[in-house]
Amino acid sequence: MPYEAPTHTVERSLRATTGAKIIAGVDEVGRGAWAGPVTVCAAVTGLRRPPEGLTDSKLLTIKRRSALAEILQTWVTSYALGHASPEEIDDMGMTAALRLAAVRALDALPVRPDAVILDGKHDYLGNPWRVRTVIKGDQSCVAVAAASVIAKVERDKMMAELGSEHAHFGFADNAGYPSPVHKAALEEWGPTPYHRLSWAYLDALPQWRHLKKARSWAEERVPAIEGQLGFDF
Known part of the structure; x- marks a missing residue:
């Protein structure tokens, strides 16, 4: 199924309205995983023409996504990755963990961006x-689509490597997300050191419920910053 190719429309808008020259597209993966x-x-x-077939990583086959990521790693001007661990997610909540991972990625770039295009509705970066947030930016913005595929x-790859240590969980196939294989392994073996222990899936596992971490952080609230496409800085 063909998809409309992402463009540089948002990047051009940011350049025109803010004077930004270095603009980073930012996207995350793993938010909903266990x-x-x-x-x-x-x-x-x-503002170069993107590789053919670039779009949101979720719309690509595994084979195409892997091939495209290899191309993108040399095609982009620069890229960097940031991670927040399961322990950090448990300790600070997902919104703060996303910000931590994003800051780590942005700080690792060779040059600090003048502006950031963030996929989604809410600005968890602040x-x-x-920041310019763009709903479905991973489909419409070149830089965000590139970040989506690489991430x-x-x-x-990281989860497949972890799967070699914990073969029963199927991490190479489910990447830590909910699946029947993952749930069955949790029921029999309990969570690994790589599981998020503050999450609700443990409520359905009576034999392992004692391992659940109480949330020490306040109830997460969506940040008020919602600079959607068209917002002027």
């Missing part, structure tokens, strides 16, 4: 970053 880190990629692409492939 195990493994949440991973964020920051990618700077400039000050001092100049997904890199995290999947």
Whole structure:
């Protein structure tokens, strides 16, 4: 099924309205998983024509996604990855963990971006970053689509490596997300050191419920910053 190719429309808008020259697209993967880190990629692409077939990583086959990630790693101007561990997710909550991973990725870029395009509706990054949020940015914005593909492939590799230590959980196939194999392994073996222990899936596992970590952080609330496409800084 063909998909509309992402464009540089948002990047051009940011350049025109803010004077930003270096613009990073940022996307995350792993938010809804039971195990493994949440991973964020920051990618700077400039205004060059993107590789053919670039789109949201979720719309690509595994084979195509892997091939495209290999191309993107040399095609982008620069990219960097940031991770927040399961322990950090448990300790601070997902919103703060996403911010931590994103800051780690942005700080690892060779040059600090003038602006950031963040996939989604909500700005979990905040000050001092100049952020433009774009719903479905991983389909419509070149830099965010590139970040989406790189982040997904890199995290999947990480989870496959963890799967070699815990073969029963099927991490190579489910990447730590909910699946029948994953649930069955949890019921029999309990969580691994790579599982998020503050999550509700443990409520359904009476024999392992005692391992659940109480949330020490306040109830997460969506940040008020919602700079969607068209917002002027």
